[in-house]
Amino acid sequence: MSRTTVETHEPCAGCLSRRDVLVRGGMATMSVAAVGVLAACGGSTGSSGSGDGTVATPDASGALAQVADIPVGGALSATATDGSPIILVQPSAGTVVALSAVCTHQGCTVAVDGDQLACPCHGSVFTLEGANVSGPAPKPLPAFDVHVSEGAVLEGAA
Numbered sequence: 001m002s003r004t005t006v007e008t009h010e011p012c013a014g015c016l017s018r019r020d021v022l023v024r025g026g027m028a029t030m031s032v033a034a035v036g037v038l039a040a041c042g043g044s045t046g047s048s049g050s051g052d053g054t055v056a057t058p059d060a061s062g063a064l065a066q067v068a069d070i071p072v073g074g075a076l077s078a079t080a081t082d083g084s085p086i087i088l089v090q091p092s093a094g095t096v097v098a099l100s101a102v103c104t105h106q107g108c109t110v111a112v113d114g115d116q117l118a119c120p121c122h123g124s125v126f127t128l129e130g131a132n133v134s135g136p137a138p139k140p141l142p143a144f145d146v147h148v149s150e151g152a153v154l155e156g157a158a
Helices: 018-041
Strands: 074-079 085-092 095-100 111-113 116-118 125-127 132-134 146-149 152-155
Touching: 074 111, 095 146, 095 152
Parallel strands: none
Antiparallel strands: 074 085, 085 095, 111 116, 116 125, 125 132, 146 152
16 A cells, blocks of 8 residues: 655745735725725716816806807806806706706716716716706705806806
């Protein structure tokens, strides 16, 4: 009868065991996942504008935008005088409505996406009137008062 002998080897200095490799790989995976979650949930400004990345900012007169810059039946991302992101919508020629561009789900900035408004963080979609279409957002986007004077969109009621 023959006997088989098994040689044991001492691990080399600095070598990782199979367990060490698995633990470190798991920790790296969890770290990457955590960074992704934090980036998605962290009030991202996202892309915004009229679809081309532009954002209207108030000028020296306090005008949020010019009516001519807002497409009829479309929208334009803008910034309110307090610095908050807003969406200016022109449902019919010369009529402008303003909506908060802050998603009611977790505060990300929604962007104009054709004939709707989309949140880049968690996929909420709103109509140009601010109503929920889909996604996790619990409420519509709130509207606030703007008026048009000499072709300029100004904050507040007329």
